[in-house]
Amino acid sequence: MEIFNNIVIASLAAIFLQNSILERALGANVLLYASRKKEHLVGFFAAITYTTTASAPLVWIFDTFLGNNEYYGILMPLLYILTISTVYIVTLVLIWRFLPKLFRSLKKYVHLSVFNCSVIGALFLCSQQGSDIFTYIGYGLGTGIGFLFAAYLLYIASERLTSSLVPAAFRGYPIMIVYVGILSLALYAFTGYSTSAV
């Protein structure tokens, strides 16, 4: 039960308190791409959630056994890339072997949904926030759900944000970023904010 609680609490924190997109802006460009179509939304959510959740235990192993090394902080990106790559390759081989139809449809954007700031950033956040393997997994899971949450909020507004009602210069990318900023501001209600300047 405690394991389950740890996973749920870490997931909720990753969705609402430390949302990788709205709180950290990690993978904002991927968010803009994913929110264009419903299929992209689901595909990116599945790929990001799976990769972060499956990579989290491996990251925990690295953090636990190498965390005290003086140069670990500098080696982290390489180790995390190798972790993500392992998960990516193994999964693709399995899908290619057992679900060839799915493999063909995934092939187009799977690399984009796995190798991006959102996934690697989520693993760094796991490392910062997680305490045991279950919180790592919970954080990985929550990052994917948090991405879906942000992407869905953008998806439902994207038609209006790209309509002719918006001035031409702001149409599309600029107004979407402003909109995500307002969503981000709304999410601050959960945590409150303070700045070093005040």
Add this chain to the structure above:
Amino acid sequence: MENRIDPRDGLIKQNMVFMSGMLTAPVIACSTTLIKSLAVCFVFSVVSFAAILLCRLIPRTIVYTVRVIIYSAAAAVFYIPTALMAQSIFGEAVIKAAGVYLPILVTNSLILSKAETRFYLEPAGNMIRDVLGFVMGFDISCAITGVFREYFTTGRILGSEIPILFTIPALETTFGGFLFVGIGAGLFRALYSYRKKKAAEAENDDVDSLAEYAEDVGEFLVGKHGTKAEREKIRIYKAAVRNIKTQNDLLNMEFLSNKDVLAAFEAIVSEGQEMLTENNAGNANDTGAPADAGNTAELPTEEGENGDI
């Protein structure tokens, strides 16, 4: 034949922060001060440039599914010395404050997608210029964001106090970053569109003034009060000029002397005369004249013809 690369593509037209939004996370969340922005710029520039150059050597026979791993692994390897250098240049506190935003640069879109879809399709020399354009475009945008946010948040830049009427502390937050980059992108695009429109107008003005000049020369040579046949020549000549205008060939005449313009005019008139004869003979309408006359308009731009003149 080498592709022509416009270095302004990466700097302005496809600016990674304000135009295409290819890499926004470090700018939105980390560029809250100039020094942090400079650290981001340094790591991004070195890692991206080195990784893109090295990964060009990877044979394209390897499938992209595997190449993408090599690209990001190469960037992660280059990150190691770059981070050590950044620590010694900017200090450990700055690198620590930048948090996860420096290591995540190893998976930036410039290395993973732009290299594949653009840079590796160009010859090596052009690629280097192009990559530098994109890198500089990001660096300038990131540094400008850092300066603005630091100044409007604290009223200081790099610790030096600069008088300010009011501060906006919320600019330091992530949502402040989103709003700043979003509004900045809108203004940047508006400015770009305005400049583009002005440049197009200026180009049209050039074409118009050249066309008017060519018409004046024609009228002077044939005479305003010439015979009916001569006036017809002018009419055909004007139609020919209009046709040249649409083909944008008249702009080439800008670099020629009056003598060349005269020769061009004579060539057009002579062609026009032939057409006039044909028109009279066949009672044809005017519509055929410009198209045929337009062919002769290319004459002055050809080297052989100019040499003869």
